[in-house]
Amino acid sequence: xxxxxxxxxxxxxxxxxxxxxxxxxxxxxxxxxxxxxxxxxxxxxxxxxxxxxxxxxxxxxxxxxxxxxxxxxxxxxxxxxxxxxxxxxxxxxxxxxxxxxxxxxxxxxxxxxxxxxxxxxxxxxxxxxxxxxxxxxxxxxxxxxxxxxxxxxxxxxxxxxxxxxxxxxxxxxxxxxxxxxxxxxxxxxxxxxxxxxxxxxxxxxxxxxxxxxxxxxxxxxxxxxxxxxxxxxxxxxxxxxxxxxxxxxxxxxxxxxxxxxxxxxxxxxxxxxxxxxxxxxxxxxxxxxxxxxxxxxxxxxxxxxxxxxxxxxxxxxxxxxxxxxxxxxxxxxxxxxxxxxxxxxxxxxxxxxxxxxxxxxxxxxxx
Amino acid sequence: xxxxxxxxxxxxxxxxxxxxxxxxxxxxxxxxxxxxxxxxxxxxxxxxxxxxxxxxxxxxxxxxxxxxxxxxxxxxxxxxxxxxxxxxxxxxxxxxxxxxxxxxxxxxxxxxxxxxxxxxxxxxxxxxxxxxxxxxxxxxxxxxxxxxxxxxxxxxxxxxxxxxxxxxxxxxxxxxxxxxxxxxxxxxxxxxxxxxxxxxxxxxxxxxxxxxxxxxxxxxxxxxxxxxxxxxxxxxxxxxxxxxxxxxxxxxxxxxxxxxxxxxxxxxxxxxxxxxxxxxxxxxxxxxxxxxxxxxxxxxxxxxxxxxxxxxxxxxxxxxxxxxxxxxxxxxxxxxxxxxxxxxxxxxxxxxxxxxxxxxxxxxxxx
Numbered sequence: 001x002x003x004x005x006x007x008x009x010x011x012x013x014x015x016x017x018x019x020x021x022x023x024x025x026x027x028x029x030x031x032x033x034x035x036x037x038x039x040x041x042x043x044x045x046x047x048x049x050x051x052x053x054x055x056x057x058x059x060x061x062x063x064x065x066x067x068x069x070x071x072x073x074x075x076x077x078x079x080x081x082x083x084x085x086x087x088x089x090x091x092x093x094x095x096x097x098x099x100x101x102x103x104x105x106x107x108x109x110x111x112x113x114x115x116x117x118x119x120x121x122x123x124x125x126x127x128x129x130x131x132x133x134x135x136x137x138x139x140x141x142x143x144x145x146x147x148x149x150x151x152x153x154x155x156x157x158x159x160x161x162x163x164x165x166x167x168x169x170x171x172x173x174x175x176x177x178x179x180x181x182x183x184x185x186x187x188x189x190x191x192x193x194x195x196x197x198x199x200x201x202x203x204x205x206x207x208x209x210x211x212x213x214x215x216x217x218x219x220x221x222x223x224x225x226x227x228x229x230x231x232x233x234x235x236x237x238x239x240x241x242x243x244x245x246x247x248x249x250x251x252x253x254x255x256x257x258x259x260x261x262x263x264x265x266x267x268x269x270x271x272x273x274x275x276x277x278x279x280x281x282x283x284x285x286x287x288x289x290x291x292x293x294x295x296x297x298x299x300x301x302x303x304x305x306x307x308x309x310x311x312x313x314x315x316x317x318x319x320x321x322x323x324x325x326x327x328x329x330x331x332x333x334x335x336x337x338x339x340x341x342x343x344x345x346x347x348x349x350x351x352x353x354x355x356x357x358x359x360x361x362x363x364x365x366x367x
Numbered sequence: 368x369x370x371x372x373x374x375x376x377x378x379x380x381x382x383x384x385x386x387x388x389x390x391x392x393x394x395x396x397x398x399x400x401x402x403x404x405x406x407x408x409x410x411x412x413x414x415x416x417x418x419x420x421x422x423x424x425x426x427x428x429x430x431x432x433x434x435x436x437x438x439x440x441x442x443x444x445x446x447x448x449x450x451x452x453x454x455x456x457x458x459x460x461x462x463x464x465x466x467x468x469x470x471x472x473x474x475x476x477x478x479x480x481x482x483x484x485x486x487x488x489x490x491x492x493x494x495x496x497x498x499x500x501x502x503x504x505x506x507x508x509x510x511x512x513x514x515x516x517x518x519x520x521x522x523x524x525x526x527x528x529x530x531x532x533x534x535x536x537x538x539x540x541x542x543x544x545x546x547x548x549x550x551x552x553x554x555x556x557x558x559x560x561x562x563x564x565x566x567x568x569x570x571x572x573x574x575x576x577x578x579x580x581x582x583x584x585x586x587x588x589x590x591x592x593x594x595x596x597x598x599x600x601x602x603x604x605x606x607x608x609x610x611x612x613x614x615x616x617x618x619x620x621x622x623x624x625x626x627x628x629x630x631x632x633x634x635x636x637x638x639x640x641x642x643x644x645x646x647x648x649x650x651x652x653x654x655x656x657x658x659x660x661x662x663x664x665x666x667x668x669x670x671x672x673x674x675x676x677x678x679x680x681x682x683x684x685x686x687x688x689x690x691x692x693x694x695x696x697x698x699x700x701x702x703x704x705x706x707x708x709x710x711x712x713x714x715x716x717x718x719x720x721x722x723x724x725x726x727x728x729x730x731x732x733x734x
Contacts, residue, residue, distance in 0.1 A: 200671070202569060205687055228630065264630075308685070317685075332599075333602065334599070
């Protein structure tokens, strides 16, 4: 998608030099800067400290991190031990995203029994393959979700389609297009009038900082609202469709996504507004029968006590509550399948149910 | 309730000098300072700029403002015209709170046909009467709501009762005790273990700034959470009871309260958790059959774009989104009666329905 009028992606791999660059998303929307990742530790740090975030981008960054780690391998070290340690380190960067584990395991498997002098090349190729697959997945999610927007547009006799989204599941969370925002970009690029209600998404404000930024950069009309306001907008008939992303999807259609998603699902259900989850297959965990057992990450309390913003051109943090206020900061919540109108996957839209998912992903059917 | 160990109220009227002081709530929790109100314009400004806020406190401040305005009356002016203008000005300070209109009309009526030299004294006495009535209303709401907390405490075999609240309907919003928090203070003062989940309440963060502050000052254990987290806390069984305030209550039990209240009501309903609204009779509008026609105040967008906090001892505002981001900032939302377990009034707890309300307030029954 566009940044300052130029096509831009969240991660950039230079095929000739093997260099890797990511956008430092912690500094958006105040600064647009790229960060070069030179080592596996730097990739780990970028994921842990959320310079990169969003399940698909985390996966690709971890895969690239594996490749970077192999460049530092010393001949005196035990290779299998080295691979084990590298995989374990990368997987520990963030606890909730299934893509992270999936990506690391995939590169790890490719490298088993491979001659030492091919390891780096094979890891690089595998990371590149995953990069390409993520791109394609986003594109296909966009095309399938586009039909939902098109239908509403037609039903409204050519009127603007108002989409509400939570957090950032746009191109910044992926490689390009996004997951939840991919249908919006497809529609916009085709000339269908869309408008996005952007939840600010406390505590880290990914909506205010990232979603509002990337939509504005690409030219898509959007309006920032507090997380509190979405229900009211739905009651007032100002929302036609909700699309959110997912960090982890269980086989029964339960979705674990950014904290607050559940509240929007309840409001959409109460107002008879379609609530869709853009769920690439990499977010679906075939081993999870439902979402109840997914461990919810409890994050640093200072994410709530302090808010970062810009003032006189400088990025600053201010404390917004009394000193030493006790806080609890769960990063995600569980949206039960019963509240979800459907999952938008790269193979099509299905119901948020085991039958729905298996209908598109036959290969997960137990023999 | 206590501030730095000393009993404190949100507004202080000096009986002997006639001086009026309010806490400047815009500066909490970073500074605890009092503001002297000397004129009707200052009372108007304090309400409009939210130095004082909360329906009951707004009402008393407006009544006091009427008294202050009379002190400035010049003999050359037409008295009735002067009273009309004063009433109109005070009523225009905030559009949603019914208490404001109620309070101004009440003082206005008392002054009709009264000799000029008695006006100021009568206005002062009427404001003092309203002050006393608000105190008593809060106290009684506390005692009636206490029973709900006591029941849960007993059912949990003496365990801690976890109450979730939104915004600030504590003593800072009233004169003392509060409305939604009055039962919590009553329970705490009796030694019943309570713990409060405090929604931060974007955009103005009254939860983070006021509720967390006043609970901490009085010693009541509380934990600050984002507005997004309440549903998750309920799913996890960490909330026993929700109590919120109301800015305006319709006769069918519909409640208009701080934006985001509706989302918490949906989550409580979905998790079978009692959701009570502390509704003093002054918040109930007998002329409103339901809440659909209540005009929702659209507030300044910069309340969303900028957040105020403290940094190196100074209060500062930071911008949290791209420049010129479009925002929408509705101040309130409508919680339909069907989601409300009951109203806690100064006369007892009733169902959120016309029958419930009329059962306690017979005088509103149409003849």
